[in-house]
Amino acid sequence: MATTALSPLLVIGATARSAGEIITQGLAQGRRVTGFARDPRKIGVTHPNFIPATGDVYDVNSLGAAMTGSEVIISLIGLKYDPKKESGFVDVYSVGGSMILSAMRRKGNRRIITMTSGGTEQIPPEKPTNNDVSDNFVWRERNVYQDMQRWEKILAVSGFDYVVMRPRRLAEGPKRNNLKFTIHKNHTAFDERTGGPQSTVTYADVAAFALSLAEGNTYLGTAVGIYSDLFLGNEAFKPN
Numbered sequence: 001m002a003t004t005a006l007s008p009l010l011v012i013g014a015t016a017r018s019a020g021e022i023i024t025q026g027l028a029q030g031r032r033v034t035g036f037a038r039d040p041r042k043i044g045v046t047h048p049n050f051i052p053a054t055g056d057v058y059d060v061n062s063l064g065a066a067m068t069g070s071e072v073i074i075s076l077i078g079l080k081y082d083p084k085k086e087s088g089f090v091d092v093y094s095v096g097g098s099m100i101l102s103a104m105r106r107k108g109n110r111r112i113i114t115m116t117s118g119g120t121e122q123i124p125p126e127k128p129t130n131n132d133v134s135d136n137f138v139w140r141e142r143n144v145y146q147d148m149q150r151w152e153k154i155l156a157v158s159g160f161d162y163v164v165m166r167p168r169r170l171a172e173g174p175k176r177n178n179l180k181f182t183i184h185k186n187h188t189a190f191d192e193r194t195g196g197p198q199s200t201v202t203y204a205d206v207a208a209f210a211l212s213l214a215e216g217n218t219y220l221g222t223a224v225g226i227y228s229d230l231f232l233g234n235e236a237f238k239p240n
């Protein structure tokens with residue numbers, strides 16, 4: 001019986017903490033994987049089916065050069081968290097993401113899987129006074145979450161096949177096969193706050209989920225809240 005080849009991948013933000021498991025698991029499935037990074041030497045992957053690509057998401061030409069038209073794009077770009085100061089204006093999601101879509105349009109790539117955060121569902125309207133760790137973190141980083149919202153809105157009207165993954169807390173560790181999902185079809189409404197604000201999931205489980213989205217139609221055109229019943233505690237949660 002003929003088998004259908006799995007799509008090749010282009011992982012943008014290949015040095016991200018969530019990228020390692022996606023690249024490793026993707027290669028183990030027999031996929032060709034291109035890793036796009038400002039400094040690909042930091043990716044640390046050597047494999048015959050792995051192609052490092054140098055570039056910046058603000059540079060559409062570098063993005064286009066990494067695409068052949070056939071890859072599923074997995075974008076993990078984000079802003080490094082600085083514990084010493086609140087983030088100022090952020091546009092790496094919305095502008096960087098738009099550059100990715102422009103390059104895809106140019107090269108003919110059709111599908112993009114991207115990661116924002118459960119924080120997009122709960123940006124408090126004003127500084128919280130409730131001592132809730134999650135509310136206070138999201139308020140502090142509201143410029144980041146607001147740009148994630150802009151990116152999701154751009155995707156929703158882009159015409160591309162897309163899925164947004166919205167985990168909350170990611171931690172190292174083996175696969176637990178414990179993911180729960182909430183589907184947000186109209187994810188321009190950001191007031192759901194479902195699934196438990198501090199639930200923890202592992203990079204390994206989220207990677208397996210991301211790869212499952214590379215083929216088929218499940219979840220296309222939606223934002224998927226990714227949760228679990230697990231809370232590993234604040235010590236397991238390491239903002240950059």
Ligand SMILES: NC(=O)c1ccc[n+]([C@@H]2O[C@H](COP(=O)([O-])OP(=O)(O)OC[C@H]3O[C@@H](n4cnc5c(N)ncnc54)[C@H](OP(=O)(O)O)[C@@H]3O)[C@@H](O)[C@H]2O)c1
Nearest residue numbers: 013015016017018038056057077078115116117167168170
């Ligand atoms: N980790 C968590 O607990 C968590 C939870 C929920 C949501 N998220 C979100 O999910 C996404 C992935 O998370 P993560 O923790 O794996 O990310 P991360 O470790 O913070 O990595 C962010 C990535 O974005 C890249 N990047 C930033 N600006 C870039 C630019 N101009 N051009 C090219 N690459 C650029 C960085 O590259 P460099 O190495 O060159 O800086 C890095 O690879 C992020 O958007 C994050 O905010 C993370």
